[in-house]
Amino acid sequence: MNLKQLSHMLALSQTTVSRALNGYPEVNEETRRRVVDAAKRHGYRPNPSARRLATGKTGMIGYVLPTGASVDIDPHFVEFLSGLGDYARSHELDLVLSPADADDQETTYRRIVANRQVDAVYISSPRPADRRVALVNTLGIPFIVHGRSDGFDFDYPFTDIDNEGAFHEAARLLVQLGHRRLALINGDDRETFAIHRERGMRRALAASGLTLGERHVCSVTMTEENGYRAARRLLEQSEPPTAIACSSLIMSLGVVRAVRDLGLTIPGDLSLIAHDDVFPWLKPENFSVPLSTTRSSIRLAGARVAERLAARISGLEEGARGEVWPVDLVVRGSVAGAPV
Amino acid sequence: MNLKQLSHMLALSQTTVSRALNGYPEVNEETRRRVVDAAKRHGYRPNPSARRLATGKTGMIGYVLPTGASVDIDPHFVEFLSGLGDYARSHELDLVLSPADADDQETTYRRIVANRQVDAVYISSPRPADRRVALVNTLGIPFIVHGRSDGFDFDYPFTDIDNEGAFHEAARLLVQLGHRRLALINGDDRETFAIHRERGMRRALAASGLTLGERHVCSVTMTEENGYRAARRLLEQSEPPTAIACSSLIMSLGVVRAVRDLGLTIPGDLSLIAHDDVFPWLKPENFSVPLSTTRSSIRLAGARVAERLAARISGLEEGARGEVWPVDLVVRGSVAGAPV
DNA sequence: CAAAAGGACCAAAGCGCTTTGGAAGACTCT
């Protein structure tokens, strides 16, 4: 059942039927009713390929997926996707993942824009002055950045959490509890979120005249193993930290293991706070010692990004507004006063 | 730069240019060279929307993504996606995720097929007599099932691992080590993989005249917390198991925690074997007691599924061949002889 | 009451490709 057939059986032109269905004003309300009714009854759905050729609209949002044998997709991605998908579903949007060589994503961005394959894209895990952001900005396709990319001379729309504030608060609490030697096990410090977290922590320490020594900062990809290694490195120093802030729940699994291996205890010897993106399959309250966290649901962020993308596609949202969500600091058993 | 312009500047018809580019035989090799050359020089890329309207081919593979507030996407998904994406990239295929109400995926499948939105689809986490498999089979779109769906009177193409064999071997080893009370912490037993694993284990036990008591089987969604709960339930029984097979690394985190909470040790009091889908961010060899596993890279499976989908799209693969991959049994410190 | 304005509809021209059904010329064969 296509437009031609439908209009034929209604004894109307394709023009009128098309307009009736798409809500144009120049069609009699009575006629529109007839058309809409008939369309529903016969299960008519406009062919997206045809519509897309005619209008350029695809009803899809895009994401360039870095791939490669040595490239690992962050497990946070599924949670983000859950939120994004949940919203997208309610708006009949599909998501197209365009795999790209991790070292040459530009080609892929250019392709999907030139080919009009999607109506909008989002960018995740941005770095300062991220080239992807600059690129999509000049290419002129609607986009939202999940996270932030500092250091541009233009504004762009983003949705981010207050990473700096979160780690500022976490560090402030630890200092108030008497800790003087804090350490940070961070994610890849080429990414903005990691930079912001470190900055927040330093700011809190500075406020009390403390500093974050170079030997007290680690920057690694967020695996359990790296958490373990980082923790061992930190704790086996001559002046080990008495408190650690950690950028991910997965890494903190490794931290806990290291602490145990060294015969230390949490929170007796070490206080620990980690950032929690809220996974359904790993919860900080279920750690052997319930883990204190800075918490922000990445799933909600996914839904929000989808919502904003949809709004930008339909022209409801414009401009370069960035939004920063606050982060909860949830205190559980893994923090205590500094050991004497 | 579109076909019209290109053919104009070559003083050829659109027909000839199109055919030259698409490798049709009825064009002079010299002419083809000229055309291909000019196309490359001017960066001509056929408009996919137009091509798609004309041919029905989309260059995309589809996946219906179950979503909803209470639906969690399995973290295995990213790893599968890594493999799929890596292969898809090399063949210029994109992946479109169509979010669907988890309770009504049929509508979405029908839509993407009716609209010709993708050239092929894959199905994951199938259950016995899975309706999705029956549906796509009748809809006639090329597909591959990742996993298996038993109980149909027709054949279909799938790529699966030997779950039954894996857990058979694992249980057999445990029995040989003297264990007599084994337990299984399984995934959702409505899914085929879980059924196969249980079957494998039962078969191994039966071979030695043993059985898997009802109180020694758990079937839960694979979270750390559920692993913990299941383990506690098992180990606090009057006749606790001396060995546990566990369907996921994430659950086994919970098992290890439970064992510790109960003051028991691995492998002294309990031997543990888990299935490992090979995550980059959580490795069995790094468990406090290195974990024995049945191992199969889900990333490789993703790549294989993509490869087969591509082959089916291009007509290179036909028929309903199912393939079953063997699973490695990797023995590490978490297994030992049964306690006396 | 003629002229202007508005309402409701339509024919046809895109969108940019692929594919059908020739056609023209060169070659082979009897």
Next chain:
DNA sequence: AGAGTCTTCCAAAGCGCTTTGGTCCTTTTG
């Protein structure tokens, strides 16, 4: 030399929609 056969190319017809630029008729306005 005329009939067939390749080879190589082309004009034009789709694919199924949206949108432009009318037309025709009814209503309002000066």
